[in-house]
Amino acid sequence: MIETRTWSIPLTRTPFLLGNRCLARPSSSLICSLFCVLLALPCLVHAENAEPAEERTKAATGKFGKFITVAAPLTDQVDRSVRRQAREALQAAKLKGEWPTLVFVLEAGSSELGKTLDLAKYLSSPALQGATTIAYIPEQIEGHQVLLALACEQILMAPDARMGLAGKDEASITPDIVSIYQEIAGRRRTVPEALVLGMLDPKYEVWQVESPMGSSFVLKEDLEAAREEGAVAEEIVIPAGEAVFFTGAEARTELGFVQRLASSRQEVASALNLSRESLEETVSIEDDWLPVRIDLQGPLTEKRIRQAQSMLETARREKKNFICFWIDSDGGDPAESLSLAGVIASLNPSEVRTVAYIPRKAHGDAVIPALACDRIVLGTEASFGGPGDILMTDEDLPSLNAGLKDIAEKKFRSPRLCQSLIDPSIELLRFEKQLDDLPLQRFGTKEEQEAWEADGWKVAGVVVKQGELLQLTGQEAMNRVPLAWETAESFGDFKRLFGLERDPTLIEPGWIDTLVEALAHPAVATFLFILGFTAIWTEFQTPGLGVGWLLGGICFLLFFWSHYLGGSADWLEILLFIAGAFCLVIEIFILPGFGIFGLTGGLLMLSSIILASQTFLFPADSYELKQTAQTMLSLMVAGVGSIAAVVLLQKVLPYTPYYNRLVLTPPESTSKSMSGLNQGPSAEEQLIHQVGKAVTRLAPSGKARIGKKVYQVMAEGEFVEKGTEVRVLEVRGSTIVVRSQEA
Incomplete structure (x- = not known):
């Protein structure tokens, strides 16, 4: 359908009379003008049709932007990383001919004044004049981390995020510190100077005054001058002696120095109309991509998943920075797929780029590892989502949904959108909202509809009905919902997307991988524990043989070797175990009686075994909590099994001939040994x-x-x-x- 427009064409009029009305007679110039319009009409219609397509493309890609995380506390390494990423973003934008938007995500915490001042000066210096700088505060910043927000042109906050207590790390606020904050605040004028000083030092009392010139903030000592200039209303904002935090909602609605509210990076990107690529962390590449490929084809069995985890650890050890997961599967084991996805999502995105390539299909739980990757590339007609080989039960879905929610949030994807790929009980709705003339969208359920509508969101349609699974083609996953990063007709197109000059090296499982996988299995690891502890206990009962020490040492050596090659153990765990064993030796043979070395040694050995069984220190999400529970269960089983084995050896085996041959006993006379039991007591x-x-x-x-x-x-x-x-x-x-x- 061709949309019509009204064109305004200047006419030369020659008046003539017709009755009592004055009319205009068309001149020769009018005729020429109309003729030119008719000739140009096909071009205009073509331009009219082409313009919306261009606008759609621009809306799909968005403006050039870059999210840069600023960790707290600020270190020299973090400072260098922030500057490098900003510099690379400016160069990339210049090559594209676009104006960049740099979003500095300020993590919760505080930092030293010297380091934050150096970075704040850089953020507000001419070096970044070629970009729009924005500070995004998702949680809480305090101390001199506040200085970094003041150095940016705009501030965005989550509604419940907090900002304040800038001087909390200083014993006293000196004039030099005050002048530093005044200087940085004056460069950008993002936050009124009076509010800055109120956040810095509780001694300042800050007032908000209304005058014919508008609303402003002044210190108490400047209040009289404001009254003389015509202030008509006054209200105290920060009482003297009160250390303050401002929430994002307060800073936006009451104080006005926060330009927008956004609860996540996705909302920030939508509000600023930034491209999806802006959400990704920059990978530090010294020379070039070091690509490898891991295939997930066919049924995703427990064995296949564990092999993939082993190959993934091999890629990490070899410092590969580009891992392509070639997925062509109908799934197989949802729990194991979630386990693999948890490992993929835990990789540092600033060190390695993970990409899922799906040329044909990813059904059932096969979509879970793909959703854990930084980017998803689909074949144009590839099938993503929908039923797989395994029908997920109502008992499986709660844990799968919880794990998938954590993974989706880590990768800045909609949790509900990802869950609808595996859970047919979800009726997925698309919500829309206008924010400062920019269209926003998000995905949720009917249960969330009332709360979201109260916040201005409106239901724009049903994405998938209850009782069905979301299933998408490559084009739909890129255009209908924001899941796929790009489509590729062939693997050659895939390589061109990332500038790969050669095929990624295919990592395949070898015999060592098979052995490591078998030894790292929880059942085998538990057996090694039982056998190792029992062998060492036996050595204590029969000192001098050394067989128990040898067998126990081999068991624990196999345990740590398999977990070291599997990636869950490192030298820290091994040294902890050795230190624990050394403490036990001191307790038993050198300094017996107090129990300090024995208790310390036991705790060190237990800690090393727990740490070697998982890839994290403390569980941070549902997947890691589940893995911790499995580790503790294995240790409990190993403990109970060891006690049972010891009891068995102590009660039963001493009376068996084989065990008697292992026990050192005082030599008996030949006559005694030959005389039998009838010769009386031994x-x-x-x-x-x-x-x-x-x-x-x-x-x-x-x-x-x-x-x-x-x-x-x-x-x-x-x-x-x-x-x-x-x-x-x-x-x-x-x-x-x-x-x-x-x-």
């Missing part, structure tokens, strides 16, 4: 109720002198120190059981 049995003295520490096994001979004995109950008198209680086979006389 020499050991004659020792019952006799008193002797421990010649070594009994922990619980050791040696004691009874009569004129030294016997291998085992203490019952508490350990017995060297030199303590002991009484023989009983003889179990060839084992002499004693107890301290002091007990």
Whole structure:
């Protein structure tokens, strides 16, 4: 359909009379003008049709922007990274011929004055005059981190984010500090100077005054001058002696120094009309991409997922900065797919770029690893989402939705949109809102509709009905909903998108990967624990053989080796375990009795095993919480299994011939050994109720002198120190059981 426009054409009129009306007679110039218009009409119609397409393209891509995270506390490394990213963004915008928008995301915390002042001067210097600088505060900033917000041209905050207490890290606010804040605030004039001083030092009292010139903020000492200039209304904003924080909502609606409110980076990008690529962190590349490829094709079984995790760790060890996941699958194991996605999402986006390439299909849980990647590239007619090989049950969906929500938020995607790909119970709605003449959209459910409509959002349509799964083609995933970054007809097109000159190196599982995968399996790891602890306990009961030490050492060596190659253990965990074992040796053989070294050694060894079983220190999301629970369960099973094995050895095996051959016992005379049981009690049995003295520490096994001979004995109950008198209680086979006389 061709839209019509009204064109204004100047006419030369020659008046003539017709009755009492004065009319205009068309001249020759009018005829020429109309003729020219008719000739130009096809061009105008073509331009009319082309213009909306150009506008649609511009709306889809957005303006050039860059999100740059400023961590707190600010270090020299963070400062260099911020400057490098800003410099690279300016150069990239210059090559594209666009005006860049730099959004500095200020993380929660505070920093030293010297470092923040240097960076604030850079942000407000001529070096960034070729860009629009914006400070975004998603949570809370305090201390001298506030100085960085003042150095930007605009400030955006989350509604419940807070900003204030700029001077909290200073024992006293000196005139030099005041002048620093006045200088930075004066460069941008983003926040009124009186409010800046009120956030810096509680001694300042700040008033808001209304005058014919408008609203302004003044200090108490300047209030009289404001009255003389015609102030008609006054209101105290910051009372003297009060340290203040301003929320984003207050700063926007009451104070006016926050230009927009945004709860997430996505909302910031939408509000500023920035491209989707602006949300991504910059990867530090010294020379070029170092690309590798990991295939996820066919059924995603537990074995296939664990191989992929092992190959991913191989890529990390080799410092690869571009990982392509080639996905062509109908899924297979939702829990394992979520586990792999958690590992992918945990990769530092400033060190490695992860891309999911889906030329044909990703159905069922196969979409979960793709959603954890930084970018998704689909074939034009590829199928993304929809039913897979495994039907996810109502019991599976809550944990999958929780994990997928965490992953989507990490990758700046709509959680509800991602969940609708695997959960048919979700009726997905698209909401729209106009903010400063810019159209915004988000995705949610009917349960969220009332709250969102109260905030100005309106339902724009149903994306997928309840009882169905969201299923998209490549084009739909890029244009209908914001999931795909780009489409590619072939892998050659994929390589051109990222400037790859050669095919990424394909990582395939080898025999070592298979062995590592098997040893790192929770069931095998638990068995290694049980066998290792039991072997070491056996060595304590039969000192001198060394078999227990050897077998226990091999078990723990295999455990740490498999987890080291699997990526969950590093030298820290290994050194912690060695230090713990060393503390136990000190407790048992060198400084017995106090228990400090024993307790410390046990805690160190336990900590090393827990850390070696997972890739994080403390759980930060539902996936990591689940993995921590699995680790603790494995340790509990290993502990119970070890105790059961020890009890079995202590109660049953001492009476078996095989075990007797492993136990060191005092040599018996040949005549005794040949005489059989009918010759009366053995020499050991004659020792019952006799008193002797421990010649070594009994922990619980050791040696004691009874009569004129030294016997291998085992203490019952508490350990017995060297030199303590002991009484023989009983003889179990060839084992002499004693107890301290002091007990």
